[in-house]
Amino acid sequence: MQIIVCVxxxxxxxxxxxxxxxxxxxxxxxxxxxxxxxxxxxxxxxxELRDAIKGDSKVIAIASGFSDGERDAKKRLKDVLALGAxxxxxxxxxxxxxxxxxxxxxxxxxxxxxxxKWDLVLFGRQxxxxxxxxxxxxxxxLLGVACVTDAVALEVTGDKAVVTRAAxxxxxxxxxxxxxxxxxxxxxxxxxxxxxxDILGAGKKPIETFAFAWPAPAWExxxxxxxxxxxAGKIVGEGPDAxxxxxxxLQSEAKALTF
Amino acid sequence: xxSKIVVFAEVRDGxxxxxxxxCLSEARKLKGELGGGDVTAVVVGGAQVSSxxxxxxxxxxxxxxxxxxxxxxxxxxxxxxxxxxxxxSAEKPDVVLIAASLDGKDLAPRVAALLGxxxxxxxxxxxxxxxxxxxTRPVYAGKAYATLEVKTTPQVxxxxxxxxxxxxxxxxAQVSPLAISFKPEDLxxxxxxxxxxxxxxxxxxxxxxxxxxxxxxxxxxxxxIIEELAEExxxxxxxxxxVVDSGWRPHSDQVGQTGKTVSPNLYVAVGVSGAIQHLAGMxxxxxxxxxxxxxxxxxxxxxxYGIVGDLFEVVPRMTAEVRKLKGK
Ligand SMILES: Cc1cc2nc3c(=O)[nH]c(=O)nc-3n(C[C@H](O)[C@H](O)[C@H](O)COP(=O)(O)OP(=O)(O)OC[C@H]3O[C@@H](n4cnc5c(N)ncnc54)[C@H](O)[C@@H]3O)c2cc1C
Numbered sequence: 001m002q003i004i005v006c007v008x009x010x011x012x013x014x015x016x017x018x019x020x021x022x023x024x025x026x027x028x029x030x031x032x033x034x035x036x037x038x039x040x041x042x043x044x045x046x047x048e049l050r051d052a053i054k055g056d057s058k059v060i061a062i063a064s065g066f067s068d069g070e071r072d073a074k075k076r077l078k079d080v081l082a083l084g085a086x087x088x089x090x091x092x093x094x095x096x097x098x099x100x101x102x103x104x105x106x107x108x109x110x111x112x113x114x115x116x117k118w119d120l121v122l123f124g125r126q127x128x129x130x131x132x133x134x135x136x137x138x139x140x141x142l143l144g145v146a147c148v149t150d151a152v153a154l155e156v157t158g159d160k161a162v163v164t165r166a167a168x169x170x171x172x173x174x175x176x177x178x179x180x181x182x183x184x185x186x187x188x189x190x191x192x193x194x195x196x197x198d199i200l201g202a203g204k205k206p207i208e209t210f211a212f213a214w215p216a217p218a219w220e221x222x223x224x225x226x227x228x229x230x231x232a233g234k235i236v237g238e239g240p241d242a243x244x245x246x247x248x249x250l251q252s253e254a255k256a257l258t259f
Numbered sequence: 260x261x262s263k264i265v266v267f268a269e270v271r272d273g274x275x276x277x278x279x280x281x282c283l284s285e286a287r288k289l290k291g292e293l294g295g296g297d298v299t300a301v302v303v304g305g306a307q308v309s310s311x312x313x314x315x316x317x318x319x320x321x322x323x324x325x326x327x328x329x330x331x332x333x334x335x336x337x338x339x340x341x342x343x344x345x346x347x348s349a350e351k352p353d354v355v356l357i358a359a360s361l362d363g364k365d366l367a368p369r370v371a372a373l374l375g376x377x378x379x380x381x382x383x384x385x386x387x388x389x390x391x392x393x394x395t396r397p398v399y400a401g402k403a404y405a406t407l408e409v410k411t412t413p414q415v416x417x418x419x420x421x422x423x424x425x426x427x428x429x430x431x432a433q434v435s436p437l438a439i440s441f442k443p444e445d446l447x448x449x450x451x452x453x454x455x456x457x458x459x460x461x462x463x464x465x466x467x468x469x470x471x472x473x474x475x476x477x478x479x480x481x482x483x484i485i486e487e488l489a490e491e492x493x494x495x496x497x498x499x500x501x502v503v504d505s506g507w508r509p510h511s512d513q514v515g516q517t518g519k520t521v522s523p524n525l526y527v528a529v530g531v532s533g534a535i536q537h538l539a540g541m542x543x544x545x546x547x548x549x550x551x552x553x554x555x556x557x558x559x560x561x562x563x564y565g566i567v568g569d570l571f572e573v574v575p576r577m578t579a580e581v582r583k584l585k586g587k
Contacts, residue, residue, distance in 0.1 A: 011399065013400070013516050013517065013535070013536045013539075014535055014536070016402070016535070017399045017402035017403050019403060026399065026403065037517050038517070098405075100377055100378070100409075101368065101378055101380070102371060102372060102375075102376070102377055102378060102411075105372060128400055128516050128517060129398065129399050129400065130398055131380070131381060131397070131398070131400060131520065132368070132378065132380045132381075133364045133368070133380060133381075134367070134368035134371070134378055134380055135368075136368075137336070137365065137368040137369045137372070138368045138369070138371065138372035138378075139372075140369075140372075141340075141368075141369050141372035141373050142372055145447065146337060146446075146447035146448045147336065147369070148336075148448065149336070149364075149365045150361075150365070162451070166510075166511060167334070167361065167362065168271075168334075168360065168361040168362055168462050169455065169456050169460075169462060170453055170454060170455045170456055171453070171454045171456065172450050172452070172453050172454075173450070173451045173452040173453075174448050174449065174450050174451065175448065175449045175450075175451050176447060176448040176449075177447045177448070180447070180448075185510070186510050186517070187510055216410070217410065218376070218377025218378075218409060218410055218411050219377050219379065219407045219408060219409045219410055220407060220408050220410060221405050221406070221407045222393070222406045222407060222408065223405070223406050224398070224403050224404065224405055224406075225403065225404050225406065226403060226404075227397070227401060227402065227403065227404060227542065227543075230542065230547075230560075230561050230563075231563070232560075233547070233549075233559065233561075233562045233563040233564055233565060234563075234564060234565070235554070235559065235565045235566070235567055236564050236565060236566055237566060237567075238566070238567045238568050239566070239567075239568040239569070239572060239573065240568065240572040240573050240575075240576035242566045242568070242573075243566070243573060243576045243577050243580050244580055246548065246564055246566055246577070247577070247580055247581065247584065249564055250525070250546070250548070250564070254525075254545075254546040254563060254564070256468075256524050256525040256545065256546040257492060257525065259581070259584045259585050
């Protein structure tokens with residue numbers, strides 16, 4: 001079985017984002033990058049599935065992104081190889097910051113098709129920077145296969161997968177024909193941490209480059225701006241005796257409560 | 260330039276979602292700014308949805324297309340996306356609006372990709388400039404905002420719940436059926452089982468009021484006081500990651516950069532310190548209240564109102580005072 005996992009390098013969630021002076025991009029100074037946290041769960045699941053299946057199963061990790069410095073997406077492919085993936089595929093993107101999700105899905109779909117036979121493609125449910133929550137289902141649509149989002153459990157039997165989806169106020173068990181795409185919710189797999197020897201060994205695993213001719217983007221980003229600043233709030237008081245005052249302000253001033 | 264707008268109007272528990280009505284009202288507004296045109300709502304659901312459809316006129320729909328069948332009662336990404344795409348292909352709109360509810364977030368990208376259209380997700384503001392739609396959406400988990408123009412026709416926009424008002428005016432919509440050209444057996448996936456979680460309560464993403472508990476609660480059993488307050492003010496319960504990681508609450512309750520992004524009218528953070536990843540998920544809330552015993556907790560920097568104190572005293576008192584105000 002051939003399992004593909006698509007991953008993204010994202011700014012570490014603790015990063016404070018500053019907008020560059022051109023008002024178009026973020027200031028890269030001091031920004032640390034990491035494997036997207038949901039992507040990490042997808043990788044863990046992909047490797048778990050491969051290890052559970054006898055025979056010639058492989059995990060291929062694909063990343064599209066920057067090719068330089070701290071933000072280099074190849075570094076994140078190395079992370080996935082250290083976790084146990086067999087091969088990395090890198091798609092260089094000259095402008096990942098403003099890349100729209102349809103274009104990313106087109107690049108991934110092309111790279112996936114170039115892998116020959118594939119049975120399952122896993123994604124993180126969302127990249128924690130853009131938060132489009134779109135690349136998984138879009139790639140599936142372009143590949144013409146089914147997609148189950150927000151998976152919290154996944155089992156493969158023969159040419160089918162049974163996926164548990166954490167939907168709104170309900171959990172669904174969905175049977176899907178393979179090949180298919182699945183996006184990982186946090187509970188899909190335990191997080192894995194590579195051992196030192198695996199990190200060293202990852203250097204010997206192949207990372208191929210997939211050349212993609214990026215189409216005209218589906219959107220034009222005009223500017224980035226800082227979030228509207230929040231007005232400095234007030235401490236209403238200390239302890240439970242401040243409660244009546246708070247409730248009065250919530251009703252009369254903030255108009256956030258009515259009874 | 261007249262414009263055509265298609266709005267997917269999501270139904271849940273036999274009613275249109277408030278987020279769907281927000282989309283329709285925004286579509287009516289954009290139609291005006293784009294120099295007139297037509298707003299068509301697309302409704303998919305079980306047999307009862309046909310009778311609901313005319314009411315969408317008051318929120319901005321000129322016409323409603325309804326696909327109803329028993330097997331469409333519950334959301335299914337494969338089936339619903341095919342139907343919305345069929346409607347869009349027939350209507351040829353300039354803009355498609357979908358509420359960015361949890362199901363909407365699954366639907367919008369499928370529809371966009373099947374149409375070869377660009378998608379702007381979880382949009383928080385939209386305006387017309389020079390005849391073009393300018394979209395604002397959060398990026399870097401709300402640490403920045405991007406202003407952008409989608410270049411494709413149509414363009415698909417998913418709209419953040421609670422970011423736009425739902426306005427009821429007068430008007431009725433003309434309702435016609437949307438043909439269903441496939442059977443459930445034709446779909447590549449099949450739902451084997453559905454387990455309903457909590458019902459009745461709005462999902463966090465769409466909730467108008469949220470009371471969130473953090474590690475300050477000290478243990479899962481103490482969430483009872485959060486639930487009681489939430490019950491009295493009609494709020495949904497949320498949680499910090501520290502609480503979810505400790506196994507006190509399910510991950511579906513987590514607010515933040517790796518949880519849910521929320522914009523309620525009222526967000527009450529109880530025993531939550533206000534870490535950057537938590538703030539990323541809730542700082543667009545309209546009114547933020549913080550209850551924390553540490554006056555220097557970062558949550559107070561974004562809170563509109565704060566009480567410095569022991570949550571075990573403050574929260575039960577709040578519940579009691581609310582009951583008094585309600586005349587209980
Ligand atoms: C990759 C990554 C992703 C993350 N994503 C998220 C996310 O999505 N959401 C999220 O929330 N966090 C996230 N975090 C975690 C985040 O950094 C914080 O660790 C977490 O938010 C802290 O939770 P807390 O505020 O409940 O706990 P703490 O930081 O421990 O705060 C507890 C607060 O309770 C107060 N308190 C204690 N006792 C009382 C009392 N009796 N009365 C009143 N106040 C009291 C304390 O003063 C303190 O401010 C993420 C972290 C990482 C690394």
